[in-house]
Amino acid sequence: MKAHVGDTPLIRPLPAMDRARQVTEALAHYVEAAKLKAGDRLPAERELMAALAVGRSTIREAIRHFQALGVIETRMGSGTYLLKPVSKATIHMPLSLDTAHLRDVLLQTLEVRRGIECEAGMVAARRRTAGDLAVIEEKLDEMERVHQAKGTSGPEDLAFHMAVYDATHNPLFGQLLEQMRETFERFWTHPFDREDFARRSFPFHRTLFNAIVAQDAEAAREETLKILEVVEEDIKEMSK
Structure with a gap:
């Protein structure tokens, strides 16, 4: 599969793992690769479901994650829009803890x-x-x-x-x-x-x-x- 169709990067289907987390990371990668800026519209929910081969509830969980971080907003009847730039490096806070204790x-x-x-x-x-x-x-x-x-x-x-x-x-x-x-x-x-x-x-x-x-x-x-x-x-x- 090619990485791009024209100038638009593809969102690749996911293997079976932690779906919500993978969707979150896939969306962050898409935003970064497509060079989306604040105010740009994200793909529609149905488009994301088809591209990532996941259900509506998983897409919505990932969207809620981004909303909680204050980087996107959903406008009734219009779509979901980017409020701030995002990348895979910014969607998780790497906490360092001694897991052995x-x-x-x-x-x-x-x-x-x-x-x-x-x-x-x-x-x-x-x-x-x-x-x-x-x-x-x-x-x-x-x-x-x-x-x-x-x-x-x-x-x-x-x-x-x-x-x-x-x-x-x-x-x-x-x-x-x-x-x-x-x-x-x-x-x-x-x-x-x-x-x-x-x-x-x-x-x-x-x-x-x-x-x-x-x-x-x-x-x-x-x-x-x-x-x-x-x-x-x-x-x-x-x-x-």
């Missing part, structure tokens, strides 16, 4: 989470709108439903915290979490092979939501700290 890695990432999430909760409490509250509560309800059915939650917990970040109306919070997301998920998925890891923090997500509803920034900070204190206790207890 899980306990230390978890405590290190917890220190980062404590700083970002406490501040995000406080800002969300001050700035949240009625629409934000509806989204946060929807994610919380789903988290609680899954938790009660399975005794644990993973993607639902992340979705709840992402909704809180969105309620800050400061895109940097979401961009930071999105950049660190892959590394965080890598280490925070059932650490120590324990399904009950941090289960005791579950009720504090509801009290965090209540603090955001009440626009009580200090209470939001305190409830966030309660969540993270449980997590820290479990790391130390389960790693003995």
Whole structure:
């Protein structure tokens, strides 16, 4: 297959692996190779699905990733447009962690989470709108439903915290979490092979939501700290 048709670079089909990540990297490569600039339109969703041989949900997940990073925007009825230049070197934040020592890695990432999430909760409490509250509560309800059915939650917990970040109306919070997301998920998925890891923090997500509803920034900070204190206790207890 030729790399170009005329002056337009091709988007190549993908092998079966991590589809969403590969789509993200393929789009970044396309933007770089096609020398797209801010304001240029990206290929339509159906064109991307056909070119990359993936489904609509995978394309949309990759698009959400770029939106969270603040580099593209979707305009209703018009398409998806580039806001800033992007390349494969800029779509991931390479975090360097000692993967041989899980306990230390978890405590290190917890220190980062404590700083970002406490501040995000406080800002969300001050700035949240009625629409934000509806989204946060929807994610919380789903988290609680899954938790009660399975005794644990993973993607639902992340979705709840992402909704809180969105309620800050400061895109940097979401961009930071999105950049660190892959590394965080890598280490925070059932650490120590324990399904009950941090289960005791579950009720504090509801009290965090209540603090955001009440626009009580200090209470939001305190409830966030309660969540993270449980997590820290479990790391130390389960790693003995």
